[in-house]
Amino acid sequence: MNLLSIVLLPFLGALLPSFAVRRGRAVAAWTAAIITTSALLFALQPLIAVFCGRTTEVNRSWLPQAGLDFALRMDGLAALFVLLILGIGLLVILYAHYYLSEEDSVGRFYGILLLFMGSMLGVVLSDNLLQLLVFWELTSLSSFLLIGFRHQSAEARRGAVMALVVTGAGGLALLAGFLLLGYLAGTYRISVLLHAGDLVRAHPFYTPTLLLILLGAFTKSAQFPFHFWLPRAMAAPTPVSAYLHSATMVKAGIFLLARLFPVLAGTDLWFFTVGGTGLVTLVFGAYTALFMHDLKGLLAYSTISHLGLIVLLFGIDTPLAAVAGVFHIINHATFKASLFMAAGIIEHETGTRDMRLINGLWQYLPHTATLAMVAAAAMAGVPLLNGFLSKEMFFAETLHLAARGSLRGLLPVAATLAGIFAVAYSSRFIHDVFFNGEPRRLPKFPPHEAPRFMRLPVVILVGQCLLVGIFPTFTVAPILALAAGDMLNEPLPDYSLAIWHGFNTPLAMSLVALIGGILLYSQRQWLFALHQRVLPHFDAHLLFRNGMTLVTETALAFTMRLANGSLQRGTALLLLVAMVAVMLPFLVGDASLTGSLPLTPVDGLTLLGAVVMMAAALITVQWQRQRFSALIALSVVGLMVALTFVRFSAPDLALTQLAVEVVTILLLLLALFFLPQQGLVESSLLRRGRDLLLALGVGSCTGLLTWGLLTRPYETIAKYYLDNSVSKGGGANVVNVILVDFRGFDTLGEITVLAIAAVGIFVLLDTLCLDAGKAQEGQRPWAAERHPLILSQISRLLLPLALMVSVHLFLRGHHAPGGGFIAGLVTAVALILQYMASGIAWTRRQWRLRYHEVIAWGVLIATATGVGSWLFGRPFLTSAFGHFDLPLVGELELASVLLFDLGVYLAVVGVVMLILATLGNLSQRCAETRESV
């Protein structure tokens, strides 16, 4: 339970700072600090348990089928990281309160910071590989937001995107690696996995698994050649750099290596890839750091180098090297976080990070200078500081390895070289910034000492550097032993954390590095010149940018080829692909087209109907440029479709089709009023030939499919509906019972879609003004006589009759052909007839219906009927029905579905009327608007 709270608390609390900030910036900082402290308090009990030698576990079933459980576990290694994340997190929150300026949105900053903290805690506490990956990606996302926090700056945005692309790509590789690993070991549970090392290493898939996982870890921990995102991420506010880019996020990859060490390490492949990458990163990072003029750039490359050192130690693959690696994780986190904070103070006070401008700050910032100098000395590996101890262990390990002969003999040399560079860039950090004459052209002058509480986090961290460096056994030894022991998953070898081991080779290497480094720095003038002119520049960032451009441009070219903005071309391609996809099984496979059902005989009348329908369709195409005539041919097709429904036992469909046909043709007629009534021959003969071929192809495909379908026997669930329609739905018209009862939820969705379409149409037409109605040249003129007398008189007589028919259709719909859809359409047709016969103005005077409201009521009534069944403790849309005796009328069946059908009816009436009346009113309304203007 406690573990769960540690992870969830920062996530739940992430919203709070945004609210708290309304009461002041300090309140937001306090909120974030309180949330972090609470997480720390929750962590206390499992931490104590770890120190007593017990691990705490939580396991909740989540998606057991996919091997995904929500499992958390705190052992020594996780405990160390939890302490780092929460401890340094707390210091960063305090520091950021002073660092962030008035313009920065403090609430957002703390919110994202907490989000990141929760994700990072999730990574280190996860006991399930897949769950770990989810948190891993969350750290990538939240770090993207943090790096791009000052999103006004293009540099910050670019840096954020680059970090996201690199770590995100690594995350994908990691996902593949985890899936493979889970497959090899048969489990995603990390605590089980740790005992399956032999099984995994012996498997033929071991190599791809390891490489994929390493890809994920190396991108996250900025290992060569994926290191380039880290210096760019320095565009982040400095508290973010201190937190993410020294202590936590970049250590996630290292953590993963440590976590999976018992499973994956112990092979030559591990030694050469991990060790090799670490070595190259170590030397390259240290070398490049020396030439950075940007304060944070120097620290970034130094971080890369130190991460490489830890990776190299893990790659050396001995228990002692692993202990040294874990030790260096702790030490690097403390001195690098404090250095970043000091750099932030300097930038805050001087307005720049360029070491060529910042000089001689000792006299202005004596406190900060002292602190930064101690931390930088720790970074260089000066005795009595924590960095010295772990570096000493590192040198000793390289010597052990060198004793094994061959090329490994060069390792101590490379390590010493990296040590020399480390001392050199540390000296540069101290000398260039705090001494070396007077400051030059500072944007802010003179610099002032930072507030005491802004320095406090630095004091605490630097104090740790000293304490650990002088009294290692009393401070860091217990947690180090626990973490390293749980990382190795076996008893620890003997080692001593003492400062003094006597005069031995590692000490000599340290001395060489110290003296060599200082000498190198003193000769920096010609070294810088050499670097500028002669030495090759390896710019991975350029590679990345060119790669990104290439990918984007290729994708763009490909898209433009497929969809160049022409609808005709897009449609043609779509149809072509669909045609090929449909026909492929018949062409390649051995699927036969004709099924086994016996054919039914053709009768003369049906044949005639079909011929008329086909002829009408062809005429529609033939007359497409005489648009009015084409519409008439189209309506013939629609009528024949309705007759087809009658012929093949579907009376409901026939009624619906008939009514919709009327409405559709009316709609198209109205639209034609605003569009050219005659088309031109525009497409070339070739184009028309191509379209014809495509149309014939798609047509024959559909025809063949229909043939294949009709000649095959099939299994239907119709029997259930036919048998239960009366007993369960209370109606004999099975189609209607399906619509309003069995599948009522679908119908509710459908009328909602209709309502949305109608509202969309209304919005499209609302602001539209079209010039039309005036006959264009060579066009049939519209009739001058507006409202023929006979039509208007007869239609007024017809209206009550038509409405009565629709009521009849509605009421009987449950038992005989009819129902809400059909009745609604009939009502709509009757109303539209009034518009046509008597004009809009007259009709509007007769009834003032707002069709939006009709639609809304329809959908509401239908929904309310569904919700109503909840009141009786039944699922949504359960129907009820009963028979009632009414005087005069006789027995009447009332069913709750009748109410539902009423909703359908209203919605359909509203939709049809809203569309047609708005369209019909278009010219009139425009005229009115014009007059009023």
Place this chain on the structure above:
Amino acid sequence: MELLASLTVAVLVTCGVYLALRARTFPVAVGLALLSYAVNLFLFFTGRLASGVPPLAGRTAVAADPLPQALVLTAIVIGFGMTAFVVILALRARGELGNDHVDGRGGKP
């Protein structure tokens, strides 16, 4: 009968597709209407061809499959909604762009 039904669907689809590939909005709308007839018929035919047995419970021993019918009934109404939307979109495009080309370019308004 099966052959006739298939042929009808084929002809309707051919005409619909050909019109849908035209460059002006009105024939495209008409083509879509033709296509929706064809699709409705196709869906209806998935219940196979049954004569004189409407799906009314208790009337006949065998009855036509009600399920495709229910499906097609809503499809017809939704089809109207879709056609209406396309037509209105065409009007709006003409209002905004001054012509009735599907890509909104070229030709006389």
